[in-house]
Amino acid sequence: MNLDQLAALNRCIAGRVPVAAVTALDAGLEPGDRVVILTPEDVSGQYYAEALLEAFRTGRSGIHEAAGRRYFFNVHLPPVKLVITGAVHISQALAEIARVIDLDCTIIDPRTAFATAGRFPLTRVIAEWPERALPALALDRYTAFVALTHDPKIDDPGLDAALRAGCFYVGALGSRKTHAKRVERLTAAGLPVAAVARIRAPVGLDLGAANPAEIAVAIAAEIIAAMREKRRAPAEAAER
Numbered sequence: 001m002n003l004d005q006l007a008a009l010n011r012c013i014a015g016r017v018p019v020a021a022v023t024a025l026d027a028g029l030e031p032g033d034r035v036v037i038l039t040p041e042d043v044s045g046q047y048y049a050e051a052l053l054e055a056f057r058t059g060r061s062g063i064h065e066a067a068g069r070r071y072f073f074n075v076h077l078p079p080v081k082l083v084i085t086g087a088v089h090i091s092q093a094l095a096e097i098a099r100v101i102d103l104d105c106t107i108i109d110p111r112t113a114f115a116t117a118g119r120f121p122l123t124r125v126i127a128e129w130p131e132r133a134l135p136a137l138a139l140d141r142y143t144a145f146v147a148l149t150h151d152p153k154i155d156d157p158g159l160d161a162a163l164r165a166g167c168f169y170v171g172a173l174g175s176r177k178t179h180a181k182r183v184e185r186l187t188a189a190g191l192p193v194a195a196v197a198r199i200r201a202p203v204g205l206d207l208g209a210a211n212p213a214e215i216a217v218a219i220a221a222e223i224i225a226a227m228r229e230k231r232r233a234p235a236e237a238a239e240r
Helices: 003-014 049-058 089-100 130-137 152-165 176-188 212-227
Strands: 019-024 035-038 062-066 069-076 081-085 104-108 124-126 143-147 169-172
Touching: 003 019, 003 035, 003 069, 019 049, 049 062, 049 069, 081 089, 081 130, 081 152, 089 104, 089 212, 104 130, 130 152, 143 152, 143 212, 152 169, 152 176, 169 212
Parallel strands: 081 104, 081 143, 104 124, 143 169
Antiparallel strands: 019 035, 019 069, 062 069
């Protein structure tokens, strides 16, 4: 890898862009021809396109063979972020699970009685309205967003921002009746119907969860399933 390639790799990593350094392992190539730096958008047309896209999906580096040649894929995926609106009981359990499964969790809630370090001792908590807090968090397609307050003034701005940013997972707590009203509000606010349809509500896999901790498990399981979907292509951001 030369200095220009290293700089390109570092720019992608710093910018939360998935990237891979692909090294040809067969003899007969000059050192400068052995390595290429590729993002998922650059893979089309390569002998090893299918294998590299699968490596991007799983985040696993390793040796692969294509067209009779061997390659080493060194894959760098952005760390997955979990952003939650609502410093509630479900959030307390979900933050604990997020730490175990290595998700970078942030909780937003303007209600200072709930958004405290004492209730979330090892999690970043921002006691601000989502409109103020979210821009600095830079939501992207490697972000999971969950709305848990039941308060439209807190949840709706976060859902709007998450859908526009193309977050790979967007979920919201509430019954089907509650969600129907939420859909009306968000579409009235200008979000396309197709974008709003991406919200997973009621949130979480249907595990028959009966308490906050079990609901948190169901949400975490659904997030993991979304992370590992066969089609790890970039989620399309909703039209602005």
